[in-house]
Amino acid sequence: MSLLFDFTVDKATKTIHITREFAADLDLVWDAFTKAEILDQWIAPKPYKARTKEMDFREGGRWLYAMVSPVEVKCCSMVEYIKIQPKTSFSTKNTFADENAQPRGNGFSLVKNSFKEGAGITTVYVEKVFNDLATLEMMATNGFKEGTAAGYENLDEYLLTLVTNK
Amino acid sequence: MRRDIFQAIADPTRRAILVLIAVHAMTPNAIAEHFDITRQSISKHLRILSECDLLAQKQEGREIFYELKIEKMEEIDVWLAQFRKITEERFQQLDQVLFILKNKKK
Numbered sequence: 001m002s003l004l005f006d007f008t009v010d011k012a013t014k015t016i017h018i019t020r021e022f023a024a025d026l027d028l029v030w031d032a033f034t035k036a037e038i039l040d041q042w043i044a045p046k047p048y049k050a051r052t053k054e055m056d057f058r059e060g061g062r063w064l065y066a067m068v069s070p071v072e073v074k075c076c077s078m079v080e081y082i083k084i085q086p087k088t089s090f091s092t093k094n095t096f097a098d099e100n101a102q103p104r105g106n107g108f109s110l111v112k113n114s115f116k117e118g119a120g121i122t123t124v125y126v127e128k129v130f131n132d133l134a135t136l137e138m139m140a141t142n143g144f145k146e147g148t149a150a151g152y153e154n155l156d157e158y159l160l161t162l163v164t165n166k
Numbered sequence: 167m168r169r170d171i172f173q174a175i176a177d178p179t180r181r182a183i184l185v186l187i188a189v190h191a192m193t194p195n196a197i198a199e200h201f202d203i204t205r206q207s208i209s210k211h212l213r214i215l216s217e218c219d220l221l222a223q224k225q226e227g228r229e230i231f232y233e234l235k236i237e238k239m240e241e242i243d244v245w246l247a248q249f250r251k252i253t254e255e256r257f258q259q260l261d262q263v264l265f266i267l268k269n270k271k272k
Contacts (some may be wrong), residue, residue, distance in 0.1 A: 005257065007250045020257050024264040032260060040258040045252050
């Protein structure tokens, strides 16, 4: 079965739109996005593994997890839950943090995950807005690239339009 | 020394310099006039930008003009491609997890 994967970038609004179908019913896909024990199994890019330190899935709650490889521990990614509509959507603010959940740098992204059930297929739509392009890069490589976790300030709109207009 | 573009844009003064020279080529003195910092630290920022391969130099008479290599900014597209790839792989991992969980239920 071929599952839809659509990924589009709007550089002007620093937003990424992702649509992805999964061959499972809504209940299961919802759990996979909201329960630590399942998230830990898929959220980390290889060879890293995710290890949840804290999970409190409710509005105002947060999920704190580390990325662990055979040789190093990258701490931590923090997901703060802003709004939750069960089995429909949830919005988060994502940042990098230390083990005590103190933010590292000024970068963040705002994410809305929406879920739609079909016949044996659940479609997940992700809208991710970055506060600047440097954050996007940081999130893209999950902070694995040396030095990028240091607090970037807002990348000038001008540089952005340069790239967009090329 | 080779640096990457992230080091260029990690600093607010360097971003401001990039904005200035994106409009037209400028001499180091003309650039320095826009900032309330020493000529020496402007030189340091220019050196870093140059090491990031973002600057082209033009000699006109006794003066050196710096301009932005706009094509280098295309590296941003490379980051985006990286992010797409990581997202794609992550969701493939989720496919496997969902497959296992579904079979456990049965």
